[in-house]
Amino acid sequence: MTEPAVPPVDDGTPLRVRVVRADRGALLVVPDDDLGAAAHRAELPRDGLLPLPDGTRVPPTVGDVVDVEVDATGAWRATALHTRRTAVVRDSAGRTSLEQAVAANVDVVLVVEHLDPEPDLGRVERLLTLAWRSGARPVVVLTKADLVPDADGMAAEVAQVAIGVDMHVVSVVDGTGLGPVRALLTPGVALVAVGPSGAGKSSLVNELAGREVMATHGLRADGRGRHTTTHRQLVPLPGGAVLVDTPGVRGVGLVAAPEALDATFADVTALAARCRFSDCAHVTEPGCAVRAAIESGDLPERRLASWRKLAREAAYAARRADARLAAEERARWKRVTREYHQRLRGAGSPRA
Ligand SMILES: Nc1nc2c(ncn2[C@@H]2O[C@H](COP(=O)(O)OP(=O)(O)OP(=O)(O)O)[C@@H](O)[C@H]2O)c(=O)[nH]1
Ligand SMILES: [Mg+2]
Ligand SMILES: [Zn+2]
Missing domain, CATH: 2.40.50.140 (Nucleic acid-binding proteins)
Structure with a gap:
């Protein structure tokens, strides 16, 4: 450069x-x-x-x-x-490694989701789990407030799946909510923006940077669809903070993260702790506090389903990582044994 x-x-x-x-x-x-x-x-x-x-x-x-x-x-x-102080890590289908570090040493993970089209709660839960696992602090940013009549009402729904997480409703078009986001940009702090393609991550980065650092979809004249940002980049912001812009991804695979899931689904885990049986599957067991909360309307049914889905996925990733470790260990032993036999051959017949 x-x-x-x-x-x-x-x-x-x-x-x-x-x-x-x-x-x-x-x-x-x-x-x-x-x-x-x-x-x-x-x-x-x-x-x-x-x-x-x-x-x-x-x-x-x-x-x-x-x-x-x-x-x-x-x-x-x-x-x-x-x-690495913190690391945002996603499951990667790559052959060389199972995990991909998306960004390192960030303090805040901005989970960026659009209000128009409607926010995808499952995606927010998934990205919050990714954020909790990183060791950095998650913050939800809901974009395109200018395009919907009741942004705050929609935000209240998202807040139900973002327990203990700060949330900001913004628009780069009319300037809504940018003040509180700017307040996060203290000297030395590092942030990363994650979220679906088209959510407005790069638009937000440009707005915060005060100049056109990243290309945004609206500026592209070639008529190509989404996925405007194609590489991850750390952008210095005025005031001494830095922000990593990332390409939008369709689905972010989760790596094993029991504690992160517990943080994302703090409501479900708190209820599960009150079930009569400690190994309650929350299906038909008597004294199930989770089912009781669903029946009384305190816990949305989709929340339990979502928790199950992500927990299954994380468990699968953990098994795959274990299998890989075992395979690596076998390969290492094969190598050690081969080298041992080569040494023996080189040194003539072995002594007892
Ligand atoms: N109305 C409105 N449009 C917005 C806002 N923020 C972003 N956009 C538009 O949304 C489109 C996508 O914005 P980008 O910033 O490129 O989205 P991105 O999240 O970086 O997308 P990828 O790079 O593909 O991951 C562009 O046409 C923006 O102009 C907003 O607050 N209001
Ligand atoms: Mg972008
Ligand atoms: Zn139960």
């Missing part, structure tokens, strides 16, 4: 940088103490992975703190990854 805002390091001390954008072979990075500086390219090792302090090698993601060194040709090379 542009010239580095910092002098290249040549005394062997690695430079601490933040990842603005992560592509296959290289990163775009800015100095960790000057996130508004011009981004610089940093090469990745051939396998695209960097070691964490514990030795595991993982692909770096947007928001990661990385060490870079300058090689003889003056190129920046990423050498190591700092431990």
Whole structure:
């Protein structure tokens, strides 16, 4: 991109940088103490992975703190990854890993959902679970308030599935609710916006940045459908906060997250704790507090169904992760055994 805002390091001390954008072979990075500086390219090792302090090698993601060194040709090379304070992680069907880190070291996850068309409560629950699991604080942002007659009434319905979560109703067209969102942007804070394609994530990012950083659907003239944003990018905002814009996804796979599910479905878990049987399945058991709440209208039936669906999915992801671990362990033993036999052959016949 542009010239580095910092002098290249040549005394062997690695430079601490933040990842603005992560592509296959290289990163775009800015100095960790000057996130508004011009981004610089940093090469990745051939396998695209960097070691964490514990030795595991993982692909770096947007928001990661990385060490870079300058090689003889003056190129920046990423050498190591700092431990992630928080990580937004989704299930990935990829062959090389089961999980994909969407963003690292964020403080707030903005769950962005449109009011028009109608908000999808199941999606909000799913993204809230993703947010709770990340270790960052979830905040719901309902967009396009200008397009609906009763935005607050709709927000009240969404609030029922966003327990203990702050919510903002906004419009970038008439400026509704932007003040409270701006109030989140304190110096040094990092946010990530997640939500469906067309929800208005990039529009919000541009509004907060005060300039056109990300392309939005409305500006595209080529008539192509949705999925305007195609890569994740960390955008510096006025006042010293940063915000990661992400491409909208149709379905975000959940990774195993029992505690995160408990947080998202705090109402269901609180009721379940009062069922007569501790292993109550909330179907026909006597003394089921969950069924009682559904019958009295205190708990929407869809809430239980939604909780079941996500819990099943998380359990499936956990089993798959276990199976993968087991397979890796078998492969490791195969390798160790083969090497042992090769050594034996090389050293002649083994002694007892
Ligand atoms: N009326 C109205 N339209 C909005 C608002 N916010 C965004 N839009 C429009 O919604 C469309 C999609 O906005 P984007 O910001 O590109 O949506 P996105 O979430 O970034 O979508 P992807 O990049 O595909 O994930 C654009 O045409 C915007 O102009 C709003 O508050 N009110
Ligand atoms: Mg976008
Ligand atoms: Zn029960």
